Each structure stands twice: as structure tokens, then as C-alpha cells.
Amino acid sequence: MPAHHRSARYGRYAGGPDPLAPPVDLAEALEAVAEDVMAGYSPEEALREHLRRGGSGQEGLDDLARRVHRRRQELLKHHRLGGTLDEAKQLLEKALRLEREQFLRDARMDPMDRSFRELQLDGLPASTAAAVSELASYDWQSRDAREAYEQIRDLLGRELLDQRFAGMKQALENATDADREAVAAMLGDLNELLDKHRRGEDTEEDFRDFMDRHGDFFPEDPQSVEELIDAMARRSAAAQRMLNSMSPEQREELMQLSAQAFGSPGLMAQLGRLDANLQALRPGEDWTGSERLEGRDGLDLGDGTGVFQDLADLDALAEQLSQFHRGATLDDLDLDALARQLGGDAAVSARTLAELERAMRDSGYLRRDPDGQLRLSPRAVRRLGRSLLRDAAQRLSSRAGRRDARLAGAAGEPSGATREWRFGDVEPWDTTRTVTNAITRTAAEGADPREGLRLGTGDIEIAETEARTQAAVALLVDTSFSMAAEGRWVPMKRTALALHHLVSTRFRGDRLELIGFGRYARQLDVGELTGLPPLREQGTNLHHALLLAGRFFRAHPSFQPVLLVVTDGEPTAHLLPGGESWFSWPPEPETVRATVEELDRLGRAGVQTTFFRLGEDPGLARFLQRMAQRVGGRVVTPEVEDLGPAVLREYLGSRTRRRGFER
The missing domain is CATH 3.40.50.410 (von Willebrand factor, type A domain)
Structure with missing residues (x-):
């Protein structure tokens, strides 16, 4: 299609900060900071206070912190743990129901065998995990019942992997044996790489070889083994905090069920080794914390781990927004996490506050004394004085019913005479006489005034005014x-x-x-x-x-x-x-x-x-x-x-x- 026939489509700019956004309002910020300084705050404290409060139409740090707190409370109140256990229990009940229905439909079934199987199913433990374990060698008569039972082991395998590798639950749905073997190979190679890294024996080539073979498992696209460890350790620690938050009965049930994952005890061994490696490499992560979730929506292992990661993000954001630690600046804010948890508008608000903080420090309104203390600069005091004078003049004029003309200038009443300007004079120039003098001098020097005019101090004449007592x-x-x-x-x-x-x-x-x-x-x-x-x-x-x-x-x-x-x-x-x-x-x-x-x-x-x-x-x-x-x-x-x-x-x-x- 010819270029002039192509239609254009417009939408919201999404390439970073809006290049057409108005500059931050330094005047409002300066007045707010100065007001608090005059009340007794240090300039550093006053700037922090303004950033916390925000400005007109601008969210402050306190507003963002409240949103973070509300988001955290929503996660705790809307969710509960045990979703995987609930799903496993439902699949087990489905398998048992289908098996019993098969007993009723199969007229050729030996009555003694039917009675024995019914007794076997009726005698299963109340614990889902124990029942699943006891049924591991059961000879299912119903094909649908057997599939429901196998779904339990498949579900557990995918959930356990989803805890460590986000998205694995969906990726391995309807997985083949070859898919499971690929996962096992990846876990084995990953643990080998982490073991070598712990010993300090790994190389950049080792990491690249690993990513070439298994990069599809890591959509985050880490660029180094350290980035890989950081991403995995955060999620693994969140999974551990989720486990810590379960009741003892839930933990015991889950551990027993986990042994049935994919029908292979080797998966749990590899995952246990992975967790040990990550905990040794990143001991600073929170591996011991817990939360109390009181909602109705049951969380499976993968989604639950995601929620605990969200909670960790929100806790980190709350600390960043508090700006409590020494030397904190708004450049410390994780804008990606803020956008992920609260939406893009929150990230825009935080970015604007950060720009305001930098602009206040770079504008010359604040400066550090030799003793290291932050002070209002003379420039800031002059601007503040101008603003305060304007406000006071407006109050004067509103009370008098007109503008007070005496605020207009310092010169006395014009006398009608002029004289040559002398250093230190503050009276207004007589523009007409000054320009005439410049033209006359330029012509006398033989230059063409049309080619340009340059004023000299000798050309300037000022309008004389009546003397005033100082x-x-x-x-x-x-x-x-x-x-x-x-x-x-x-x-x-x-x-x-x-x-x-x-x-x-x-x-x-x-x-x-x-x-x-x-x-x-x-x-x-x-x-x-x-x-x-x-x-x-x-x-x-x-x-x-x-x-x-x-x-x-x-x-x-x-x-x-x-x-x-x-x-x-x-x-x-x-x-x-x-x-x-x-x-x-x-x-x-x-x-x-x-x-x-x-x-x-x-x-x-x-x-x-x-x-x-x-x-x-x-x-x-x-x-x-x-x-x-x-x-x-x-x-x-x-x-x-x-x-x-x-x-x-x-x-x-x-x-x-x-x-x-x-x-």
C-alpha cells in the first residue's frame, strides 16, 4: 500500500517517562520545604516531609505506602493455603467414586473380588496422602478412575516444579515421559552447576552451556550465574515461607504426597538438593518467615509461592518508601516492582517524586555547608522571599481595595531632568536619550548605525528623581x-x-x-x-x-x-x-x-x-x-x-x- 494511504494509530506512550510531561513543580516544593524549615525542621527533614505528603494532584510516599499496605492486606485476606491438598483430595474422591461405579456396572466381576476391593477402598486412611500412598499398587478396574489417580501424582509433580520455576505447572500439563526426562536432566545439570559455583570452580562457559541446553526453562533470561541464583533463590525462599506458614498437619500431608510426584521419588531428591544449594548460596534471603492467610481462595503450591513473592516485594517496597535508613534516596525505589504490584500509575508517581528530589538537590536551592549539613541556599531564600512578598502584597491590596503602588520600585518621583549614569546608580534609564547618544556616537565614529548599534557606558543617561532619605x-x-x-x-x-x-x-x-x-x-x-x-x-x-x-x-x-x-x-x-x-x-x-x-x-x-x-x-x-x-x-x-x-x-x-x- 502506498505510504500516503497508510493509516496511523495513536495510543498511550509506553517507552518510559512521558517526554511531553510538564516539569516537576519546584516552586511548590520549595515553598513547602521552606515552610517546614521555618517551623524548625532541617532542610533534609523538610524535603523528606514534602516527598511523603506529595503536592497538589501528586501522590506522596505516604499515599504509595498506604496502597502497598492495602495490597498486602488484600493478599492475606483473600487467600488461604492448602489449595493443592484440596485439589488432590477432590481427585482422590473422584477416582474412588468412578471405581465404585465401575463395580456396579461390571456384571461379570467376581463377587468375592468385588467385596474385597470394596473393603480395601472403604478401609483407606482418612489422610489424603496416606490413601494415595496405599493406592500406589492398587489394580484399578476403571480406566477413568486410574487416570484421575494418576492426575494426583502429575499434579504434585507440576506443583512442586512450579514452586521453583514459575509457569511450570501450565507448561507440563499433559506432559509426556520425554518432557519429564527433560525436567530431570535440567535439575541434574542445574545442581551440578550450583555445586561447582559453591566450590568456586564454575566458569562463564559452564553457565553458557547450561543456558544453551536448558534456557527454555528460564523466561527471565538471566545473563550470569549470579542472576540465575538471585531469581531462583527469591522464589525458593518464598516457597519455604509458604511451607512454614502451613499448619503442621498440612506440612506433613504435603510431604507425604510429594513423595508420589510423577511417581518418581527422584524428583523430591533433586528439588531438596536444589533448595539446599540455593539456601547455602543466598543465606540472606528470608528462609524462616511465615504469614497467616485467612481468606477463602485456596492456593496451590505455585500460585502460593507467587503470593509469598508478592508479599516479599510489598515488604521491600514498604521499606523503600519509608526512606528510614541513612543515605536513602528515591532512586532506591524498585519501579518495576511498584508497577507490578500497584500498577503503572504508582510507578509514574514514584518516578515523579524521584525527579523532584533530584531537581531540588541539583537546582541550587539546597546546599551542604562545610559541616555536611544541608541548608537552604541564598538562591532559595531569595525565591522564597519573592513569593512571600507577593503574598503579603496581595493581602495588602485586598484590604485596601487596590494594588499598593509603593511596592513597584525604589526610585523617587521623576524630576524631568536626566544625567549621565554613574556606578552605583539605581534610577531607571532614560531610554530615548540613551539610544540617541549611542546613534550620535556611532555616526561620529564614522560607522553606519544601520549595521548595528553597541551601547557604551558613556551613552547611558538616567532619569533624575527627587531625593529620598535612606x-x-x-x-x-x-x-x-x-x-x-x-x-x-x-x-x-x-x-x-x-x-x-x-x-x-x-x-x-x-x-x-x-x-x-x-x-x-x-x-x-x-x-x-x-x-x-x-x-x-x-x-x-x-x-x-x-x-x-x-x-x-x-x-x-x-x-x-x-x-x-x-x-x-x-x-x-x-x-x-x-x-x-x-x-x-x-x-x-x-x-x-x-x-x-x-x-x-x-x-x-x-x-x-x-x-x-x-x-x-x-x-x-x-x-x-x-x-x-x-x-x-x-x-x-x-x-x-x-x-x-x-x-x-x-x-x-x-x-x-x-x-x-x-x-
Whole structure:
């Protein structure tokens, strides 16, 4: 048929990961990881937690683990052992029924012989295995009865082989003597190969010769003797666990019946030798475990061994999904086993999580310090700050009814004049003047502007703006344990990150200092504050924090000082002259006096002060109100979820007040 007449058929892509699938959502992952880091988790723990929870529309490790658990429970509840014994019993009953029916039909049969045979059949042991053994030399009168009896021995042989070689039961159905001889030859050669391997005497050629002769018995297509042993040992160990799970009566019955397999005791001898070889070569497999199956569906030996292999797969998957052992990564997941047990969608979910884990580690959002600890990188903190600032701005605009234009940039109002760009300028370019300068210079140099234009630093002109006073902003955040205990720890950090990003990207002329205060106060960079865990220490040392803020303001004498204090408790600690922190609850007069004196000192220096009170403590409310009155400051009482917008509003408001002060 001509190529242009051929029809095309489309279907689901099945060649591995979908090449058109969207990339993993690093933004969502980063925000989730950072949220947990701010709550006190290490980045490693936070990443693990996100992978366990999953994302929007994405299964996590916990979801997959629950599916593994449900699948395991289904196997245990739907199945029971003893299916082979049941089938053997049914075949025996069929053979006896057919034999007795033959007695009734055969009128020429000697009455004495009939009576003797009836007594012989009536006197058979109740045990199926014992009855089958006793009938081994019985002269069957019914051909159909004899076939039913022979089916028992054929069934047992195929089942015993199916335990070790999956699919053998079906492959040997209606097997001939030649087929059985081929199986016996394979078992003999296999045991010889394993014996040589145990002694270290086998060669690659030995394995290849074996596979050339008997490769049809191994659809797994092992490529080495080690792969062959691995595959067989897993199934043999599962068969042993199944045997361990039977009742003593079931085991005894099965062992007796097994001696009748194919009517050849040699089969059991070869299989016993095979099991011994495999157990010696792979002692690390679970040869002693057992399970309690409580379902209704009886399992034959081959299918039962498959179920026990499935249970082992599910146990291994549960351990892999737990990621408990040190150094575990999602690359450890057996995706083939996951797809086999839970379906292809589970493997896709696991692969996506693994890609997310690799992307988070390779993206530069996480990095290891010299001490080996995983940290959020500066890049991650910047991206997080941008996201938090966007969220805070949206909350601001939703409350004000419009977008706050003051978040748009740092430059002042344009004056209409331009000037040549100088290093360090952050004002916007005057594009028209800049391009005109470049064209004029290019023409003066004798070049044709139509052949291309190259900008030089001397061409750039910037739009002059009205001067604005730069601010030195000290954000003091309470890091006492009550902040974490009352659910204020993460909102406090989110606020600090949003303000840091706003100042560092939109108002780069300002300076920001982050100061945390618990029993002691200390300066914190934004990355350090992000990963700061809650500390179970008592003390709210606002006095020490104000001392550090004063040092920061004195280091920037030409900047307008702005003080923002976030706290949920009265000061309960202050620094002694020797530098030690003195703690007392309720607050002692000395602590209050030291704190007030330091605030008064800042007030005399012209510091604009705003307190952000969290919680409903009436004592704190009275204290902060009096403190604000002393220095002409303000007290803001936001809900904890509105802390970020409130701090940003005050910071932006301080810029408005500064412009008014200039005029």
C-alpha cells in the first residue's frame, strides 16, 4: 500500500517517562520545604516531609505506602493455603467414586473380588496422602478412575516444579515421559552447576552451556550465574515461607504426597538438593518467615509461592518508601516492582517524586555547608522571599481595595531632568536619550548605525528623581519559645523574609538589620533566621535587642532610623554590666527599667518606632502602649496571619512620613 494511504494509530506512550510531561513543580516544593524549615525542621527533614505528603494532584510516599499496605492486606485476606491438598483430595474422591461405579456396572466381576476391593477402598486412611500412598499398587478396574489417580501424582509433580520455576505447572500439563526426562536432566545439570559455583570452580562457559541446553526453562533470561541464583533463590525462599506458614498437619500431608510426584521419588531428591544449594548460596534471603492467610481462595503450591513473592516485594517496597535508613534516596525505589504490584500509575508517581528530589538537590536551592549539613541556599531564600512578598502584597491590596503602588520600585518621583549614569546608580534609564547618544556616537565614529548599534557606558543617561532619605531599618523579632508554642514562629519568619526581599530588591538604598531576641539577642542574616529552630529557653531580652539596634543605627548616622519590634511577651530578661542575661518571671523592675532606658535613648536619636503586639496578654498591651507613648511611636495588633502585611505597611508608611519630614 502506498505510504500516503497508510493509516496511523495513536495510543498511550509506553517507552518510559512521558517526554511531553510538564516539569516537576519546584516552586511548590520549595515553598513547602521552606515552610517546614521555618517551623524548625532541617532542610533534609523538610524535603523528606514534602516527598511523603506529595503536592497538589501528586501522590506522596505516604499515599504509595498506604496502597502497598492495602495490597498486602488484600493478599492475606483473600487467600488461604492448602489449595493443592484440596485439589488432590477432590481427585482422590473422584477416582474412588468412578471405581465404585465401575463395580456396579461390571456384571461379570467376581463377587468375592468385588467385596474385597470394596473393603480395601472403604478401609483407606482418612489422610489424603496416606490413601494415595496405599493406592500406589492398587489394580484399578476403571480406566477413568486410574487416570484421575494418576492426575494426583502429575499434579504434585507440576506443583512442586512450579514452586521453583514459575509457569511450570501450565507448561507440563499433559506432559509426556520425554518432557519429564527433560525436567530431570535440567535439575541434574542445574545442581551440578550450583555445586561447582559453591566450590568456586564454575566458569562463564559452564553457565553458557547450561543456558544453551536448558534456557527454555528460564523466561527471565538471566545473563550470569549470579542472576540465575538471585531469581531462583527469591522464589525458593518464598516457597519455604509458604511451607512454614502451613499448619503442621498440612506440612506433613504435603510431604507425604510429594513423595508420589510423577511417581518418581527422584524428583523430591533433586528439588531438596536444589533448595539446599540455593539456601547455602543466598543465606540472606528470608528462609524462616511465615504469614497467616485467612481468606477463602485456596492456593496451590505455585500460585502460593507467587503470593509469598508478592508479599516479599510489598515488604521491600514498604521499606523503600519509608526512606528510614541513612543515605536513602528515591532512586532506591524498585519501579518495576511498584508497577507490578500497584500498577503503572504508582510507578509514574514514584518516578515523579524521584525527579523532584533530584531537581531540588541539583537546582541550587539546597546546599551542604562545610559541616555536611544541608541548608537552604541564598538562591532559595531569595525565591522564597519573592513569593512571600507577593503574598503579603496581595493581602495588602485586598484590604485596601487596590494594588499598593509603593511596592513597584525604589526610585523617587521623576524630576524631568536626566544625567549621565554613574556606578552605583539605581534610577531607571532614560531610554530615548540613551539610544540617541549611542546613534550620535556611532555616526561620529564614522560607522553606519544601520549595521548595528553597541551601547557604551558613556551613552547611558538616567532619569533624575527627587531625593529620598535612606532608612536604616531594624526588625526585632521575638524568638522566645512562646512564639513557637503559640503558632507565631513561622509567621514571624515569613514576615522577616518578605521585608528583607522588599528592601533588598525594591529599596536597595535602605539598610535592614534582623535581630532575634530570646534569653539573649543576636544579629541574624536572613538565611540563618529562616533555619533557626525553636529553642526551649526562657527569656524575652528586649533590652539586649535594643542595644544591638542602637549599634546598627549609629553605624548609619546619615540614615533615617526605623525600629520595628515583633513580640508576644513582656521583657523578662536584661543584660547585666558583665554581659550575663538576668531572667525573672514576672518581670522585675530592673528589667523594665533597663529596657525603658534603652528605648528612651533611641527615641532621643529620632528613631521611628512601631511595636507589633501578638496575642491578647493585657500586661503586654499596657507595657507596649506606654513604651510607644514615651517615644511617639505606634502599637499595631495584627492577627498572626496578617503580621507580614502589617509590617510591610508600617515600613512603607515610614517612607511616606520621611518624605513629609523632608518637605
